[in-house]
Amino acid sequence: MRILKNLFIILFIISGMLFGSTKLIEKKWEKGGTFLKFLENNKLPLKLYYNLNVGDKELTSEIAAKSRYQILKDSNGTIKQVLIPVGEELQIHIGIHKNGYFINTIPIIYKTKYKILETSITSSAYKDIIKLTNNYLLANEFVQSYKKSINFKRDIRKGDKLVIVYAQKIRLGRQFGNPLIEASMVETRGVKHYIYRYEGRYYNAEGKEIAGFFLSAPCRYRRISDRFTYKRWHPLLHIYRAHLGIDYAASVGTPVHAAANGKVIFAGKKGGYGNCIIIRHIDGYKTLYAHLRKFARSIRRGKYVKKGKTIGYVGTTGLSTGPHLHFGLYKNNHAINPANTIKVTKSILNGKKRKAFLQYIKKYNKEIKIALTKHKKLEKESNFAFYMPIKK
Numbered sequence: 001m002r003i004l005k006n007l008f009i010i011l012f013i014i015s016g017m018l019f020g021s022t023k024l025i026e027k028k029w030e031k032g033g034t035f036l037k038f039l040e041n042n043k044l045p046l047k048l049y050y051n052l053n054v055g056d057k058e059l060t061s062e063i064a065a066k067s068r069y070q071i072l073k074d075s076n077g078t079i080k081q082v083l084i085p086v087g088e089e090l091q092i093h094i095g096i097h098k099n100g101y102f103i104n105t106i107p108i109i110y111k112t113k114y115k116i117l118e119t120s121i122t123s124s125a126y127k128d129i130i131k132l133t134n135n136y137l138l139a140n141e142f143v144q145s146y147k148k149s150i151n152f153k154r155d156i157r158k159g160d161k162l163v164i165v166y167a168q169k170i171r172l173g174r175q176f177g178n179p180l181i182e183a184s185m186v187e188t189r190g191v192k193h194y195i196y197r198y199e200g201r202y203y204n205a206e207g208k209e210i211a212g213f214f215l216s217a218p219c220r221y222r223r224i225s226d227r228f229t230y231k232r233w234h235p236l237l238h239i240y241r242a243h244l245g246i247d248y249a250a251s252v253g254t255p256v257h258a259a260a261n262g263k264v265i266f267a268g269k270k271g272g273y274g275n276c277i278i279i280r281h282i283d284g285y286k287t288l289y290a291h292l293r294k295f296a297r298s299i300r301r302g303k304y305v306k307k308g309k310t311i312g313y314v315g316t317t318g319l320s321t322g323p324h325l326h327f328g329l330y331k332n333n334h335a336i337n338p339a340n341t342i343k344v345t346k347s348i349l350n351g352k353k354r355k356a357f358l359q360y361i362k363k364y365n366k367e368i369k370i371a372l373t374k375h376k377k378l379e380k381e382s383n384f385a386f387y388m389p390i391k392k
């Protein structure tokens, strides 16, 4: 049923384009734009927003700046359909039927392609990856993952080899979302360096975790009242829900701490998130702290904060059913689950765990070895990135 409905939406768009009766417009979401303002600007009924439940209203605050959305209009210029992505799995869908406009959230249709990139470096690893894949996020992720072990400026020679085994979401024929590097290899001066993704984190060939990005818990809490989910089917309401952060239930006034070193890039009111702070960290990471009662005195835009610094206090501002901290984590402007990143030390796999790891990486070693001999050309995809690449 669901698949049929989604298929119908796609067919609707395609038929519209074919017969020229409708027009499909693709736009980029304005920075700082709210959903309410969007409805207003497009002369859509504001009750589409006001009738949403608290969770879905909050979700509209998650529409990422510069993300691409589609509007379908008929020949009279009347809006027939709108699709706006929130997170990597769901999209807000506005449609029209006899009784007027309606709104719901529907899954984003994508497929995941497993790809292997193999190349000899001609200029720089970063530039070569982009040239061959059109994928800025892949180039960033690759270079960042080797940051601690390789100096790409000094150690890399022309002709050095690299292999990346990765998964990439493809949506409407374009690359979409963060690529997941499963395994990779760089050869410099005859030495092969490997990195593998294992249980959501990067390890080298010895089973030692590669220092990545670690967060500390942003506040002391009584319990986690809502977990992170890209897409959850609500069995009673028969709708999809998403929650792009972790909710920590805590008393009003509990101090909220910066989860890592960074620069405050936002401190103010943000739609359903109420009083909200956003901090930018290294490697394309950002953290978000919402529903705060108030900010700590020195906190304002542009301020650098250290991990653990008190930045605000738990409250219930914005759309909130009770005092809690909504804590979000973003990589390259895509929400990701903070639970995998809240950690104090890096781990070294020992004993049984190490054995399992060494078994796990065998298939990747084999794939990398084959790639190095076969030199298969990679199919280049166009890009859906709504995010400016980190400048090198």
Ligand SMILES: [Zn+2]
Residues within 6 Å of the ligand: 226, 243, 245, 246, 247, 326, 327
């Ligand atoms: Zn929340």
